[in-house]
Amino acid sequence: MRFQRLGPIGSEIPVLVDGERRLDLRGITADIDGDFLSSDGAERARAALEAGELPELEGAERMRVGAPIARPTAVLCIGQNYAAHAAESGDNPPEVPILFFKHPNTVVGPQDDVAIPPQAETVDWEVELGVVIGSRARYLASDEEAMACVAGYVVSNDVSERDYQTKHSGGQWSKGKCAETFNPLGPELVTADEVDVQALRLWSTVNGEPRQDSSTADMIFPVAEIVRHLSQYLVLEPGDLINTGTPQGVALSGRFPYLVAGDVMEIGIEGLGQQRQRLVPATA
Known part of the structure; x- marks a missing residue:
């Protein structure tokens, strides 16, 4: 469905x-x-x-296409979940899932504009598989229990401001992740029964030029492990969104320029659809 x-x-x-x-x-x-x-x-x-x-x-x-789920109570994000992306960030692959949060009001539609905050100069794109929780998950004992709590999957763009993330956040990342419009979502919520979740191609372009091209098969921590692991530390509620990490090919690598007003991001995941956003200056 x-x-x-x-x-x-x-x-x-x-x-x-x-x-x-x-x-x-x-x-x-x-x-x-x-x-x-x-x-x-x-x-x-x-x-x-x-x-x-x-x-x-x-x-x-x-009609405008909105985010396929109403505002979640939580947006949980897994950092550096692809080894090549960890390397381009200058870090070793994590030994356990890295968790950070985005404010739920970052979630917008898949074709809505993304607003660049005042003074921001290092805005980056991140195509990610989004996992939508369908039933309450707490202290799960197995991967099977974890997958039973998943309602479905979405395309998610974890837009980031890298200086805010690395220089302004005091050791955590969320200041660089929480600007309004920084999580375009959709266009569809696809139920879990239709998705081979660890075999999906992810891709992104900026102004029509290729950036990321990878597969969820390359995740360090697969979806089942992420959900089970998180449930040991917090309670996942129905409608919550988990962003599962991005593959290599972002501006943080130094290989590409950061985003500026007028740029156009396009991202997609095989079988889940694609997004297109224009970058605009934030207004007061």
């Missing part, structure tokens, strides 16, 4: 993607959120689809 949220910011309509059709889910749920995911929402949507009970949303093709 594939889900989207369409419409203006704050008024998105939940839809089920059925080929070229967008089917209105408001008869089932007010939104694609933790409550929907934790109450068998996907199966209820499937049953309604099979019964022919979902009306097509008129004008869907002209």
Whole structure:
């Protein structure tokens, strides 16, 4: 199953993607959120689809595409989860998952503009596989239990300000990760049953020029291990988002210029869709 949220910011309509059709889910749920995911929402949507009970949303093709999940209660991020990216950052591969957080209000739609903060000069792109939690996860004992807590997957762009991350953050990274609009998400939430999660190609371009090109097969810590590991330290709630790390090919490597206003990022993951964002100056 594939889900989207369409419409203006704050008024998105939940839809089920059925080929070229967008089917209105408001008869089932007010939104694609933790409550929907934790109450068998996907199966209820499937049953309604099979019964022919979902009306097509008129004008869907002209609507803004929002983030495919409503604002999560937490955005958890795994750092340096690809060995080549750790190397280009000047670090050894981590021995345990590195955790940092983004503010939930960083999450925007996959085609929304990304705003460069005042004084920011080292803004970077990071294509990542996003994991959306579907049921409460705490003290999980196995990878199987961990995967049972996953609702689905999304394309996520962990936009970063590297000086804020490395020079302003006092030993942690979140100051460089939390500017508004710094986590474009989507275009779709694809349920876990449709995804071979450790065999997905990830890619990114800037102004049409290639940057990243890798596979989730190269993760140091796979999805199951990440979810199980995190559950030992915190409780994951339905609707939470986990960004699972980025492969090599970012500006931090020194091989590419950082982003400036007017640049265009495009990122994608095989089977999950792609995004396109324009960089603009932040306004007060």
